[in-house]
Amino acid sequence: MASPNLGIREHSHGAGEIPISRLDVHGSFDPQSFPVPTGREEEWRFTPLRRLRGLHDGRTIADGVVGVEIQAPGEVRVERVDRDDPRVGASFLPNDRVSALAWDSFPQFGQANVITVPKGTEAGAPVFVKATGTTHGDAYGHLVVRAEPQSSATVVLEYAGSAVYADNVEFVVEDGASLTVVSLQDWDRDAVHVSHQFATVGRDARFRSFVVTLGGDLVRLSPSVRYVGTGGDAELHGLYYTGKGQHHEHRSLIDHNESNTRSRVEYKGALSGEDAHAVWIGDVIIGEGTSGTDSYEHNRNLVLTDGTRVDSVPNLEIFTGEVEGAGHASASGRLDDIHLFYLQSRGIPADEARRLVIRGFFQELINRIEVAELRERIMAEVEEKLASHE
Amino acid sequence: MTKFEIRGVRADVLIGAEEREEILKGVDLTINSGETHAIMGPNGSGKSTLAYAIAGHPKYEITAGEVLLDGENVLEMSVDERARAGLFLAMQYPVEVPGVSMSNFLRSSVTAVRGEAPKLRAFSKELQQAMGGLAIDSSFAARGVNEGFSGGEKKRHEILQLELLKPKIAILDETDSGLDVDALKVVSAGINRARETNDVGVMLITHYTRILNYVRPDYVHVFAGGRIAESGGPELADRLESEGYERFVKAGAGQ
Ligand SMILES: Nc1ncnc2c1ncn2[C@@H]1O[C@H](COP(=O)(O)OP(=O)(O)OP(=O)(O)O)[C@@H](O)[C@H]1O
Ligand SMILES: [Mg+2]
Numbered sequence: 001m002a003s004p005n006l007g008i009r010e011h012s013h014g015a016g017e018i019p020i021s022r023l024d025v026h027g028s029f030d031p032q033s034f035p036v037p038t039g040r041e042e043e044w045r046f047t048p049l050r051r052l053r054g055l056h057d058g059r060t061i062a063d064g065v066v067g068v069e070i071q072a073p074g075e076v077r078v079e080r081v082d083r084d085d086p087r088v089g090a091s092f093l094p095n096d097r098v099s100a101l102a103w104d105s106f107p108q109f110g111q112a113n114v115i116t117v118p119k120g121t122e123a124g125a126p127v128f129v130k131a132t133g134t135t136h137g138d139a140y141g142h143l144v145v146r147a148e149p150q151s152s153a154t155v156v157l158e159y160a161g162s163a164v165y166a167d168n169v170e171f172v173v174e175d176g177a178s179l180t181v182v183s184l185q186d187w188d189r190d191a192v193h194v195s196h197q198f199a200t201v202g203r204d205a206r207f208r209s210f211v212v213t214l215g216g217d218l219v220r221l222s223p224s225v226r227y228v229g230t231g232g233d234a235e236l237h238g239l240y241y242t243g244k245g246q247h248h249e250h251r252s253l254i255d256h257n258e259s260n261t262r263s264r265v266e267y268k269g270a271l272s273g274e275d276a277h278a279v280w281i282g283d284v285i286i287g288e289g290t291s292g293t294d295s296y297e298h299n300r301n302l303v304l305t306d307g308t309r310v311d312s313v314p315n316l317e318i319f320t321g322e323v324e325g326a327g328h329a330s331a332s333g334r335l336d337d338i339h340l341f342y343l344q345s346r347g348i349p350a351d352e353a354r355r356l357v358i359r360g361f362f363q364e365l366i367n368r369i370e371v372a373e374l375r376e377r378i379m380a381e382v383e384e385k386l387a388s389h390e
Numbered sequence: 391m392t393k394f395e396i397r398g399v400r401a402d403v404l405i406g407a408e409e410r411e412e413i414l415k416g417v418d419l420t421i422n423s424g425e426t427h428a429i430m431g432p433n434g435s436g437k438s439t440l441a442y443a444i445a446g447h448p449k450y451e452i453t454a455g456e457v458l459l460d461g462e463n464v465l466e467m468s469v470d471e472r473a474r475a476g477l478f479l480a481m482q483y484p485v486e487v488p489g490v491s492m493s494n495f496l497r498s499s500v501t502a503v504r505g506e507a508p509k510l511r512a513f514s515k516e517l518q519q520a521m522g523g524l525a526i527d528s529s530f531a532a533r534g535v536n537e538g539f540s541g542g543e544k545k546r547h548e549i550l551q552l553e554l555l556k557p558k559i560a561i562l563d564e565t566d567s568g569l570d571v572d573a574l575k576v577v578s579a580g581i582n583r584a585r586e587t588n589d590v591g592v593m594l595i596t597h598y599t600r601i602l603n604y605v606r607p608d609y610v611h612v613f614a615g616g617r618i619a620e621s622g623g624p625e626l627a628d629r630l631e632s633e634g635y636e637r638f639v640k641a642g643a644g645q
Contacts, residue, residue, distance in 0.1 A: 337448045342485035342535070345445050346499035346551060347473035356498060360489025360534070 027093025031058060031104050034097035043096060046279040046311050048247060051218045053164045053192050054138060055098050062108045064137030066163045070113060072127040076153065077118065080111040087144055088112045091170045092198035095224075099196045102166035105140040112142040115155065117177070123153035126371050133163025133191060141167035147177035149202070154180040154371060160215075162188040168196050175202040175229060180210075182369060186381065187215035189246075195221045201261075203229025210369050211267075213240040213248045214381055220249040227258040236265045238280075239365050239378075241385045242308070244273025250280050256295060257287040265297035268365055270358060272304035282314045282328065291322030301332035302361055358386060392423040392476070392558040394591055398455035401443040413439040415616035416455070421559060421591040428602055428627060429595045431613030432635045437595045438482050440613075441563045445479040446472055459559065474503055476558030480548035480565050482595075487535040492547070493517070495535045496554060503555050520553050523583070525576050541568035549580040552590075560584065561593040566601040578604030599627045614638035 028034070036057045037044040049056055070078050081088060083106070094100035106112065117123055131141065145155050157169070173179045187193060193216055201207045213219050225234040234254065242248045254263040269278050280299040301310045314328035335357055343353035362382050369375050401414040413436045421427055431437055443450040444457055446469035457464040464472055487495070496517060501507045508516070521528060524546045536544050545565050552560055562581065566574055578601060584590050585605075594605060602610075602624065610626040612619045612635070619638045620626070 338485055339487045341445075341447055341469060342481075342487060343490075343495065343499070344469035345473055345479055346495070346555065347470050347502035348495075348498050349470050349502060350468065352498065352502070353470070356490050356495070357487065360487065360491075362489070363491075364489040364534075 027095045029089065029094060029100060029103050031097055031100040034100055037097060043251070046281075047220055047249060048218065051192065051247065052194065055101070055164060055166050055192065055194050058097075058101055062105060062138060062140070063135070064133065064139035064163050064165070065135035066109070066131050066133045066139040066141060066161070066165050068113060068141060068143075069130045069132070070115065070127065071130075072115065073123055073125040075118065075121050076123050076127055077116040079114045079116070081114050082111055083107050083142070085112070085114070087114055087146065088142065089170075091172050091200045092168065092196075094168065094196070098166050098194045099168055102140045102168050102194075102196075103142070106142045106167070109140055112144060114144045115146070117147045117151040117153040117179075119148040120150045121148075122151065126154040126156050128156045128158065130158045130160070131165070131167075133161035133165060133187070136162045136164065136190065138164045138166075141165065142169075143167065144170045144172070145179065145181070146172045147174060147179040147205075149174045150176040152178040154182070156371065156374060157181065157183040158186060159184065159193060160186045160188070162191050164192040166194045169198065171197065171199040171207065173199065173201050173205040173207045176204050177202065178206040180208040180370065182210045182371065182374060183212065183221070184374075184378070185211075185213040185215055185219050185221065187219070189215065189217060191216040193219045193221070195219075197221065197223040199223070199225045199234065201225060201227045201229075201232035201234055204231040205229070205233070207232075207234045209234075209236045210365075211236070211238040211250065212378055213238070213250070214385060216246065216248075218247040218249075220247075220251070222251040222253070224253040224255070225263060226255045227261045230258050230260045232258065233262045235263070236267075237365055237368065238267035238269075239362060240267070240269035240278060241382055242269060242271045242276040242278045243385060243388075245275045247277045248279070251283070252281070252297070253283040253285075254295065254297075255285045255287065256290055256293040257285070259290045260292040261290075262294040263296075266365070267299045268302075268361065269300075270302040270304055270361065271308035271310060274307040276308040278309075279311045280313070280330075284314075284316045284326070284328070286316075286318045286320055286323055286326060288319040290320050292324050293320075293326065294324040295326045297328045299330045302358065303332060303334055304358070355386060359383070392460055392591060393458075394421045394559045395458040396420070396440075396444070396455070397458070399440070399443070399452055399457060400454040401439060401450050401452045403439060404449050404451060410451070412453070413616050414443065414452075417617055419593075419611065419618060421593060423558060423591045424585070424589045425609070426585065426592040426594055426605060426607045428607035428610045429593060429613050430597065430610065430627065430630055431619075432639055435614050436616040437613050438563055441479055441481075441561045441593075441595065444561065445469065445477065470502065473555070473557075478552055478555055478557035478560045480545075480552060480560065480562040482563040482567070484536050484544040484548055486537050486539075488537050490535045491531070492533055492535055493531040496551070499551070500554055517554070520550055523553070524550055524580050525573075526550060542570060542573050545569055546573065546577060549577050552584050553580055556584070556588045557590060559591045559593070561595070563595045564597065565594075566596055566598060574601060575604065581605050599631045602627050612638055
């Protein structure tokens, strides 16, 4: 189930075989530079392409509707701009066909949203970005969040409703800034969502991401982190509850291309119900000529019923001898009998003991989200899913 | 008045899918409320096995004999039913359950055992008091169950649960091991409070006579080779302290 790879691993990507460390170099804004995936490619082999409803081959009929609403405190600037605005597309290159197609297609749906936290500003309240699908067809979006030097903010992305949606999100965390992002995939059961979240972390900047995926038919989310200065710190936390028939795929890529950078990736999920499928791919690259990298990634899956499937693959590529620390772990399993025994031996009935342990599994992560109302909401939704799968 | 009877109990430890090994080879013991029975015996003789098997630990299976609590067949009950019927086991190695906060856990277990949720205010006062009595810092309530607790901290929390759950019969498996001198007094005082206020019957598994100076036993049993090899009064503990278990180990070696 879990097959950790160490060392250089070849990825099939287009015409030639390239290691993951070359992915960004091979990116392109032109969808034509990426052949239509067949499902045999390393980066597509876990994704049920049929259920993408054309997002990967370029259906681009654009008959869906996804509305985006933004709520921000006064000190944060919110703008809608055209694609040729210099701030749009400045921090990333699409690294797969869906990302390039989303780039190509979003102008049909309006403009890109650009959220700016001005230099030295501490946002007094979270910024809420709510994307709601109201018509189930394909739709595309683009969002840029810029935390200027020495600023700090929390941004909450929330996806809800029904849609077939592909988007690119750029997080630019400039020198000394601190940005926390909560991305809540709370789609209706029939939604399809392919999302790329590109974070660029400046000198001594801090980026924290909490990805919470509960809804949808298929959600494939690829958060990546690139450092553009020394001393950057990135934490990616993830939580998913994959129910009957759902496909939840998270693919993180951390590129330690600068010295003295730190990263932590911790994704935790629970699966229950027939054909619940969770995929976690954790790529970490520690680049040539860098030193003092401190990196750890971890994926845990709680398998609650038969009939589920987990694919959990950490990949670590190290191109330097000067590493501070690098490690990975992946574990998937049932609830621990001994945990349940302990709780039951104190009189707690079996089903309640189960719920306590599962809740505890998620609570650890949820507690780290600093937006209290969100913590409660997420826990309530996890509870709801728990209840419906018992 | 409670009567707890262990009759002819044999039990296996379940090692693998097919593999098992008999550890308990016919244990007989009766404990009445208010009585304290010390169980002493060499390492590996099966003391913890007896404790776990009675509690219903999934790694052990009782293959023969019976366990009765006031005539009720304990072995037909699920683990949680046993606890609600009034059995309590303080474990030699309390289990860490990450993510479940101690306070949430204690509230759930007290609610289950008492059959109704205690009033929030009253419970937090009760908890505070019980924790204070065992010199447990209030910050522990917010931590995960036994998560990262030191050995001694885990033992104190087992006794905290003993005091909150007020069982009829408590099995304390090496609760004194790993405690410093002061902690031993604090924990012993907790056990004695439970004896005085609830008239609990106690099975106290220990290797040391030191705790027996604080928690006076009515009976002392020597456990060897998966059964009780000899029973006596408190003086037996002193004799074991000077003589060791040699004669029991030899006697049990043939089986
Ligand atoms: N999984 C296992 N596989 C094999 N033997 C086991 C297993 N679990 C327990 N045992 C054996 O069962 C025997 C009884 O163990 P138990 O823990 O009951 O002893 P104990 O009397 O409590 O010892 P101690 O005084 O050291 O706590 C030991 O010999 C132990 O090695
Ligand atoms: Mg033992």
